[in-house]
Amino acid sequence: xxxxxxxxxxxxxxxxxxxxxxxxxxxxxxxxxxxxxxxxxxxxxxxxxxxxxxxxxxxxxxxxxxxxxxxxxxxxxxxxxxxxxxxxxxxxxxxxxxxxxxxxxxxxxxxxxxxxxxxxxxxxxxxxxxxxxxxxxxxxxxxxxxxxxxxxxxxxxxxxxxxxxxxxxxxxxxxxxxxxxxxxxxxxxxxxxxxxxxxxxxxxxxxxxxxxxxxxxxxxxxxxxxxxxxxxxxxxxxxxxxxxxxxxxxxxxxxxxxxxxxxxxxxxxxxxxxxxxxxxxxxxxxxxxxxxxxxxxxxxxxxxxxxxxxxxxxxxxxxxxxxxxxxxxxxxxxxxxxxxxxxxxxxxxxxxxxxxxxxxxxxxxxxxxxxxxxxxxxxxxxxxxxxxxxxxxxxxxxxxxxxxxxxxxxxxxxxxxxxxxxxxxxxxxxxxxxxxxxxxxxxxxxxxxxxxxxxxxxxxxxxxxxxxxxxxxxxxxxxxxxxxxxxxxxxxxxxxxxxxxxxxxxxxxxxxxxxxxxxxxxxxxxxxxxxxxxxxxxxxxxxxxxxxxxxxxxxxxxxxxxxxxxxxxxxxxxxxxxxxxxxxxxxxxxxxxxxxxxxxxxxxxxxxxxxxxxxxxxxxxxxx
Numbered sequence: 001x002x003x004x005x006x007x008x009x010x011x012x013x014x015x016x017x018x019x020x021x022x023x024x025x026x027x028x029x030x031x032x033x034x035x036x037x038x039x040x041x042x043x044x045x046x047x048x049x050x051x052x053x054x055x056x057x058x059x060x061x062x063x064x065x066x067x068x069x070x071x072x073x074x075x076x077x078x079x080x081x082x083x084x085x086x087x088x089x090x091x092x093x094x095x096x097x098x099x100x101x102x103x104x105x106x107x108x109x110x111x112x113x114x115x116x117x118x119x120x121x122x123x124x125x126x127x128x129x130x131x132x133x134x135x136x137x138x139x140x141x142x143x144x145x146x147x148x149x150x151x152x153x154x155x156x157x158x159x160x161x162x163x164x165x166x167x168x169x170x171x172x173x174x175x176x177x178x179x180x181x182x183x184x185x186x187x188x189x190x191x192x193x194x195x196x197x198x199x200x201x202x203x204x205x206x207x208x209x210x211x212x213x214x215x216x217x218x219x220x221x222x223x224x225x226x227x228x229x230x231x232x233x234x235x236x237x238x239x240x241x242x243x244x245x246x247x248x249x250x251x252x253x254x255x256x257x258x259x260x261x262x263x264x265x266x267x268x269x270x271x272x273x274x275x276x277x278x279x280x281x282x283x284x285x286x287x288x289x290x291x292x293x294x295x296x297x298x299x300x301x302x303x304x305x306x307x308x309x310x311x312x313x314x315x316x317x318x319x320x321x322x323x324x325x326x327x328x329x330x331x332x333x334x335x336x337x338x339x340x341x342x343x344x345x346x347x348x349x350x351x352x353x354x355x356x357x358x359x360x361x362x363x364x365x366x367x368x369x370x371x372x373x374x375x376x377x378x379x380x381x382x383x384x385x386x387x388x389x390x391x392x393x394x395x396x397x398x399x400x401x402x403x404x405x406x407x408x409x410x411x412x413x414x415x416x417x418x419x420x421x422x423x424x425x426x427x428x429x430x431x432x433x434x435x436x437x438x439x440x441x442x443x444x445x446x447x448x449x450x451x452x453x454x455x456x457x458x459x460x461x462x463x464x465x466x467x468x469x470x471x472x473x474x475x476x477x478x479x480x481x482x483x484x485x486x487x488x489x490x491x492x493x494x495x496x497x498x499x500x501x502x503x504x505x506x507x508x509x510x511x512x513x514x515x516x517x518x519x520x521x522x523x524x525x526x527x528x529x530x531x532x533x534x535x536x537x538x539x540x541x542x543x544x545x546x547x548x549x550x551x552x553x554x555x556x557x558x559x560x561x562x563x564x565x566x567x568x569x570x571x572x573x574x575x576x577x578x579x580x581x582x583x584x585x586x587x588x589x590x591x592x593x594x595x596x597x598x599x600x601x602x603x604x605x606x607x608x609x610x611x612x613x614x615x616x617x618x619x620x621x622x623x624x
Contacts, residue, residue, distance in 0.1 A: 339479050
């Protein structure tokens with residue numbers, strides 16, 4: 001059990017956690033929530049023993065392994081699959097020793113332990129995790145150095161998940177993922193066999209993958225058993241109840257104080273007055289939940305509503321090399337108030353498409369028709385680096401309003417979310433969420449006809465994401481969004497477009513339909529919610545169920561991988577057979593003989609599985 005008892009943590013003089021306590025039982029899946037900057041990551045540092053406690057204690061079972069996402073992405077020539085496999089330190093060490101071990105006793109111990117930890121199935125398990133996070137079979141054999149930082153962080157996440165620590169600590173893991181990767185992470189966490197605590201602002205992950213909520217609020221830890229939606233309802237009800245109790249207590253205080261003030265100087269009532277003074281002293285104030293209102297997000301409306309279509313793409317090919325276009329023969333139309341979410345794995349062309357729509361990338365062929373005076377706002381996470389770190393929000397707005405009166409500039413800065421002194425704070429001192437708010441305000445400053453949002457929810461907490469959804473729904477223009485946040489898509493989008501196979505197609509279904517398809521393609525288990533939804537909607541959708549063309553797995557490579565695995569296991573069996581053939585082994589050392597026999601049985605079972613995989617892949621390859 002992870003036991004957090006009355007801990008207090010202070011950073012740079014600021015008390016982040018004030019006598020917080022929580023008991024996390026083995027096997028719990030906990031969503032750790034709270035506003036940005038309240039100290040969630042700080043608690044993770046304390047659990048790992050990287051920060052001293054001012055008071056209290058954190059107790060962890062001594063044999064528990066703690067795993068968390070590495071701060072730096074893996075790099076260098078090793079292949080992705082090898083990086084993930086090496087994350088299981090015990091397996092890697094045993095396999096290395098097995099190559100040189102000659103003592104029969106040690107060989108038996110090594111092979112028995114390899115069987116116990118299911119080491120022979122490790123390559124397939126590692127490949128499944130990498131596949132779920134968006135890496136093809138071919139990608140898994142490429143070196144880490146061939147991938148960008150964001151993709152290499154996915155490899156780090158895959159390695160952390162594969163190592164399967166007793167206590168898994170994940171801090172905003174979906175920031176590195178697309179929607180498809182997020183769906184697979186949700187599935188993995190929902191079926192994680194050990195203890196996991198995940199810091200997340202993703203409502204859907206907190207509703208599908210965890211069974212407990214740990215909330216850090218005003219320095220206190222609140223532990224709740226249930227999903228985030230259930231906790232949010234509980235919290236709202238408690239807030240209403242506390243507000244009523246506060247009002248009732250205030251009325252009682254006023255009544256008692258009125259009696260004291262009226263009769264404290266009257267001799268006949270002095271004793272009763274004194275009694276009521278003591279009642280007032282004993283009456284402890286009720287600490288009602290403080291409703292920390294989030295600053296709203298507002299997108300200025302365009303001055304003029306344009307006639308549809310505002311943008312039409314006809315038979316367009318686009319990319320970065322005319323000989324190898326990323327998208328080919330794309331035809332689509334965007335109208336005035338469309339709300340469109342782009343789906344598809346990273347690398348399929350979503351960013352290329354939004355750059356085309358934003359007029360930041362010219363087509364190789366085909367035509368694009370834009371409405372006269374069409375203005376487009378484009379928000380992407382990489383643009384956060386374009387903010388001037390030494391300038392303030394006021395400075396950024398002043399550049400866009402060079403001739404405006406001071407009061408008007410200040411009012412506009414406030415409308416973006418930086419009132420008073422906050423408007424003069426340097427960008428370098430702003431949190432990630434505050435920078436995102438500033439960039440959203442600057443990108444939409446002049447009231448565009450269309451807004452393109454590329455992963456806008458990174459760095460935003462749950463309440464800010466709700467404010468963003470409300471801003472999108474109130475905005476009268478068109479919105480195109482790329483996001484891994486299902487809540488945002490479900491709350492705002494009325495069209496889903498799939499970007500895959502070098503084209504863009506309309507998806508005739510909802511996100512639950514899409515989730516099931518992704519799970520099937522990547523070999524994941526459907527969640528209970530998906531199974532229930534499938535059961536309730538099968539009859540109504542049997543004839544018109546949406547289908548997506550599945551990518552063909554390189555069968556030849558699967559055959560080769562199975563052959564390699566069979567060769568490796570046969571080598572292990574040969575070593576065990578040699579040890580078993582030692583004269584008089586069963587009489588001299590029956591315990592060692594039993595261990596070797598157990599190890600051989602396990603290796604034989606692993607060989608049978610590898611042969612079955614080889615037969616299946618070979619048959620498919622021959623018939624393809």
